[in-house]
Amino acid sequence: KQEVTQIPAALSVPEGENLVLNCSFTDSAIYNLQWFRQDPGKGLTSLLLIQSSQREQTSGRLNASLDKSSGRSTLYIAASQPGDSATYLCAVRAAGTYKYIFGTGTRLKVLA
Amino acid sequence: DADVTQTPRNRITKTGKRIMLECSQTKGHDRMYWYRQDPGLGLRLIYYSFDVKDINKGEISDGYSVSRQAQAKFSLSLESAIPNQTALYFCATRGQGGNQPQHFGDGTRLSIL
Numbered sequence: 001k002q003e004v005t006q007i008p009a010a011l012s013v014p015e016g017e018n019l020v021l022n023c024s025f026t027d028s029a030i031y032n033l034q035w036f037r038q039d040p041g042k043g044l045t046s047l048l049l050i051q052s053s054q055r056e057q058t059s060g061r062l063n064a065s066l067d068k069s070s071g072r073s074t075l076y077i078a079a080s081q082p083g084d085s086a087t088y089l090c091a092v093r094a095a096g097t098y099k100y101i102f103g104t105g106t107r108l109k110v111l112a
Numbered sequence: 113d114a115d116v117t118q119t120p121r122n123r124i125t126k127t128g129k130r131i132m133l134e135c136s137q138t139k140g141h142d143r144m145y146w147y148r149q150d151p152g153l154g155l156r157l158i159y160y161s162f163d164v165k166d167i168n169k170g171e172i173s174d175g176y177s178v179s180r181q182a183q184a185k186f187s188l189s190l191e192s193a194i195p196n197q198t199a200l201y202f203c204a205t206r207g208q209g210g211n212q213p214q215h216f217g218d219g220t221r222l223s224i225l
Contacts, residue, residue: 004154032211043116043202043216044155051211089154091214098143098162099170100214102155 002027002094006103013080014111021075021106023090028068031093035064035075038087038105047075047088052095080110115139118203118217125193126225133188133220135203143206144186145214146170146178148199155202161186193224 003026013019023033032051036044048057048064050073056065063076077084087107091100119134135144143162147155147170157170161180175197177189190197200221204214 034213036216041218043218044204044214046213046215049211049213091155098160098168099157102147104152104154 002030002092002101004090004092004101004103006088006090006106008106009104010107010109012109012111015080015082017080017110018076018078019080019108021077021088021108023073023075023103025071025073025092025101027094028071029095030068031095031097033064033066033073033093034091034100035062035073036089036091038089044089082110082112084108085110116203116205116215116217118201118220120220121218122221124223124225127194129193129224131190131193131222133201133203133222135186135188135217136184137203137205137215138184139205139207139215140183141205141207141215142183143208144180145204145206146176146186146188147202147204148172148197149202149219150199158188195224198222198224 005024034049035047038044050057050066061078066073087105089105091102093100116137145160146158149155159178160168179187200219202219203217206212206214
């Protein structure tokens with residue numbers, strides 16, 4: 001059974017710092033992996049989706065990488081800003097299914 | 113206007129009541145999903161649908177039912193609500209193509225007393 005873990009559960013960094021968020025999954029047979037941002041009282045906003053054949057995806061200051069063999073994905077945020085403060089979740093779609101398994105998220109606070 | 117709209121945004125009700133949560137979308141997507149989010153447990157899939165009248169169970173479908181009578185609408189019902197169904201409920205949509213991202217509504221916060 002696929003399990004998705006995000007450590008740490010919470011993280012505080014000063015503004016301007018580059019940071020890495022981690023996502024681990026137990027079964028390497030995945031179809032894709034998606035990173036989301038969730039603001040308080042809001043739904044999830046899709047940030048990046050990495051297909052199983054890809055190693056990374058970039059959007060602005062965000063870069064997501066995927067290493068299926070080790071069961072890991074990272075979300076790199078460059079030059080963090082207070083507006084980046086949110087909870088970041090990753091979700092894995094297992095190969096051969098239509099279902100996504102979510103991690104419990106990392107709550108990020110960027111201090112001004 | 114939001115692409116994925118959930119109503120109501122908040123609801124407080126009593127044990128045993130029947131509740132319906134509505135989701136409508138303007139994205140033209142055929143795939144729609146219902147999730148619940150609980151602290152420390154992440155999002156869990158309740159039901160999903162790939163087309164009108166197509167219904168598929170997710171991880172935690174017991175105690176819930178859904179209806180997909182139109183492509184743009186997907187409703188979730190709790191026939192007889194119980195306190196452990198207190199949670200944040202999200203609707204999501206996705207377009208055709210395996211690598212299309214999911215798009216979420218803003219959620220319904222449901223409290224059952």
